[in-house]
Amino acid sequence: KEMNLEERFQQYVDAENKVEPKDWMPEKYRKTLIRQISQHAHSEVVGMLPEANWITRAPSLRRKVALLAKVQDEAGHGLYLYSAAETLAADRMDMVEDLLSGKAKYSSIFNYPTPTWADIGAIGWLVDGAAIANQVMLCRTSYGPYARAMVKICKEESFHQRQGYEITMTLAQGSPVQKQMAQDALNRWWWPSLMMFGPTDDASPNSAQSMKWKIKRKSNDELRQEFIDKTVPQAEFLGLTIPDKDLKWNEETGHYEHGEIDWEEFYNVIKGNGKCNKQRLIARNKAHDDGAWVREAANAYAEKEAERRKK
């Protein structure tokens, strides 16, 4: 019986139908989605930290306004995603606690520091550029609430990417010192951005099943390649150099070939030993504790309202 349901589910997904919260779904499909969506939500929330670091030091009012809006957008993305996970019967407080205790994963990329203003440019250009490549694909994911959240998120991410590219362009066309700042930031963020897409396909334990269920529509390596092909010409346009001596255009395949990614660094970061993992969790825990009064007030208000409605 169970087998039949699973087969029917696969057929339903193969026919490009969206799965909705009340539909029957295999338990493992539900668990995989909760895992991926909650990790994604945590990434959006932790992703605010490296950039928030520069809000008070943005070089002009215009830059400050754009950065503030962008960081706020990331908070909103986290909220849509926690809500999407809740439609799968995940408990929000459990998810938040797993993040705060260090049990849950979030994207490796947010464990790198932002020592200069040029890093804010590099994050928008590269990190948000990589996020878009991944999330455009997720707009077609088989789970309805996740797919719909992604459509709105992608629109905002493209603004983030452009503001980052514009910051980098301004620096790249500025004084030699400014151009060097942009180059240094590209050197810092290039390889970690490639790692964002996750392990290579043959080392990715979740990919095969997630592709079969159409949770993922493109593999980690496919998306990484798309990102490289799109970004190399952007760096050339800026007169900056991608820090990969093995990077070369392959006329036959129509793609860039790249050098070896340092997977040891990747696994080290996701195990909690990156440059900023500890700092990020301390900052998240402090923000959560500082916000306790807001949650308490909102709950007290909700209770009062419920009482009033009963009368």
Ligand code: ACO
């Ligand atoms: N950082 C941290 N962990 C990662 C990363 C990464 N860059 N890439 C892969 N992993 C983890 C996976 O979560 C998985 O962990 P788990 O099995 O313990 O849960 C493990 O490494 C093995 O990887 P895969 O089998 O390839 O995992 P998966 O099929 O989930 O693919 C991917 C990983 C591509 C990140 C996928 O989960 C995804 O598309 N997520 C949604 C997008 C997202 O989270 N983006 C966050 C950054 S963008 C932003 O926030 C602005």
